[in-house]
Structure formats: C-alpha cells, structure tokens
Amino acid sequence: MPMVHEFGVMSTDPEPGERYDEYEPQKYGCIAVDDALVEQFGDAVLRDLPCYWHTLDRPEHGLAYCGITLIPPASLPVLLEAAEIDPLRELIRTAMAEDKFIIHYGL
Secondary structure (H helix, E strand, O other): OOOEEEEEEOOOOOOOOOEOOOOOHHHHOOEEEEHHHHHOOOHHHHOOOEEEEOEOOOEEEOOOOOOEEEEOHHHHHHHHHHOOOHHHHHHHHHHHHHOOOEEEEOO
C-alpha cells in the first residue's frame, strides 16, 4: 500500500477553537500525493512554512507530517513553488484564486 499525503481545498475557513482531528479527505475533495514527492518539497515547506496543526490555536511551521495541517492562503505561494505535480499545483492555484485554506492529511 503506497504511503500518501492528501491535500484539499477547504470551502470555509477554520474558526478559532475548532479542531480538525478526523480523517475526512472526501469532505475536501482531496488528492493523494506520494510521500516520496512530499519529501522533495524541501525545508521551505517541510520545516519553515507558516501553518497550523489541527487548529488555528496551534500555529506551527512545516507540515504536520503524520497529522493534519491547515495551510493559510498567505502560505500557498511557497507551497506552489515546491509542488512539482500538476494535480497538486492546480489545487493550490484554485485555493489561491478563491483565497481559501488547504487542508493536508499526513501519513
């Protein structure tokens, strides 16, 4: 079974205090990205990207590799620059055009 991360566009912005602990990729129309491709993103995404882990009350840097990451619109240009596969680039561009968060489900 391949190890994948899943990325989707959130239709509504997360609210402070709201937690995202459930695995619900179908809710966000997620696409699967092989772990090997995510590992190639580099430090700008894996360690330095401003984002949130599970809730807006937990600001962090980098993807929650084995958890849930909420990626704000302001961080999407960095993610777009690191992404090398067209389906993910298209998803990021859609989120940018709509000024929406992306949700990431790690391994």
